[in-house]
Amino acid sequence: MASMLSKRLGKRSLLGARVCTPTLSADGMLVDGQMSIQAELSAGLGAGAFEGGYCKECPEDGSCASGISPISRFKLYPGQKVYITHNGREYVGAVEQHNHVDDEVKLFVFELGLHLCRKMEDVRLAETHKPMSSPTEQTLPTSPGATSTTAQRSVSRSIDVPKRRSDAVEMDEMMAAMVLTSLSCSPIVQSPPCTDTIPAPQVTCDLWKESGDVSDSGSSTTSGHWSAGSGVSTPSPPHTEASPKYTGEVFSASHVDEGFETDPDPFLLDEPAPRKRKNSVKVMYKCLWPNCGKLLRSIVGIKRHVKTQHLGDGLDSDQRKREEDFYYTEVQMKEDSEAEPTPKSPSTATAPLLIQPVPAKPETHALEVPSVESPLSSALSQSAPGSFWHIQADHAYQALPSIQIPVSPHIFTSISWAAAPSTIPTLSPIRSRSLSFGEQQQQTPSIKSHLIVASPPRASNGNRKIRGEAKKCRKVYGIEHRDQWCTACRWKKACQRFLD
C-alpha cells in the first residue's frame, strides 16, 4: 500500500494540475484553483523545484504567462501577461513592474492603452471570464449548480491567491516544504495558506479531491479541503506502512465493536509500526469478519485465519487474492493485562456489525465457479466419491496411501459423473498431477525433488519433523476441499495419508 500511496501521490499531484487545466480553463475560478494547486504542489514536492522563488521550468519570460504557468506566485515579471478586472471587465495586460513592498503591480492594458497600478490581489494570471460576457452574469459551463455565485467567487479567489503570496512568500513555501518533508507534518503549518485559498465551492473541492486522492488516504472529510496540508503532508508521515488505509477506518470500527481493546486510538495515528512498540503495548491483529473479532498475534496468522475461516481460502483465486487484507486490522494492546485472545465471548457475541468492512467478497464459499477451465477439473470434485473413501481411510486410522493415490487419478479420468457443482479452476490440473505424482513429471523444475528424495533428510533429531517432500492433503485437495483431507491434516497434524 505504501507504494501505492506514494505513487498515487505523485500522480495525483501532476494529474491534478493537468486535469484542472484543460477541463476548466473556461472557468475562471477553476483555473485559479488550479493555479493555487500548483503552488501547493510545488511546495510540497520539494524545495528543489524552486530557486530564489521562482520556478526553474519557467524562468522569467513570457512563457509562464499563459494560464498554465505556475504563476509566479512570488513575483511577476515585466512583460508577463496578466488579467485584471477593470470597470467590470476583464482585460489583458502586461506587467511593467511588480512592487513587492506594496504588493502592487504596474501594468499596461493593451485594450485600453492605459497604464494601471493594481494590487497584487487584483491581478490574475489566468482569464477568469470570457471577454465578451459581462462579469456579473455568467454561467459556468462546468457546473450547473454553481452558476449564481460566479462573480463573487472569482473575486474572492483572486484575492485569496495573491494574499497568501503576498505575505510570507517564498520563505514560507520553502519552510513548509522542508518541514513537511523532514518532520512529520503538522498540517497546521500548511493549512493556513491552503484554507484561504479555498473558499471555493465544492466544485473545486471535488476536483481536487479527485485529482489527488490525497484526502482519502487518511480520512477524507468531505470538506476536503484538501486537506490542505494533509494532502501534501501525507506522504511524509514517516512511518506509515502497511495498510494505512483501512487501518484507519477499520480501526475505528474495531474499537467500537469490541470495546475491549482499549486505548489504541491515541496511538493509532502514528502507530503503524506494527512490530514493536516499546513499552507494554503490543500489536495484535483483529479479524473484522462480522461475527468473529478474533485476535491474533501475527499478521500471517490473521491472514490465514481470514482466509481459511472466512474466505474459505482461495487457492484458486488470483482474483480474490488480497481479500484477506480487508478483513483484519491491527490493534494495540496492553501487554500485561491481556489474557485476551482465548476466552471469548466476544467472538460470538459482539460484532455489532457496525462496520462491515468489506463489500468486497460476497461468497467465497460458494462452490460454484463460473470458470470454465478444464472439464476435468469439474469432474472430480470432492463430493461423493472422494469423501467416501477418505472417510474410510480416516477411520481406518492408518491410511492406505497406496490405494488412495490410484484413486485420485481415477477421479480425474473418470470425469463423467461429475455432477460436481464445484470446480477448481486452476487447481485441478495441478492436483491431478500431484496425485499421480509418483512419476508424473512434466516440466516443472520442482520435479526433481521427488526423485531426490532418497538421499538425505532425516537425521535430525530436532523435534520438528523435517518437512516431507510429498504433497499432503492440503496441497492435493486444496483448502476448499478440506473435507477430503485426512483427519490429521484437518487437524493440522502430520498427514497420515501421504506419508513421507
Place this chain on the structure above:
DNA sequence: CTTGCCGGGCT
C-alpha cells in the same frame, strides 16, 4: 507468499 505440523486449547 504457501505448506506442513507442533503445541496447546477447547469441547
Place this chain on the structure above:
DNA sequence: AGCCCGGCAAG
C-alpha cells in the same frame, strides 16, 4: 478422545 487452530519453520 476428538476437534480445532495459532504460530512457526521451511520452502
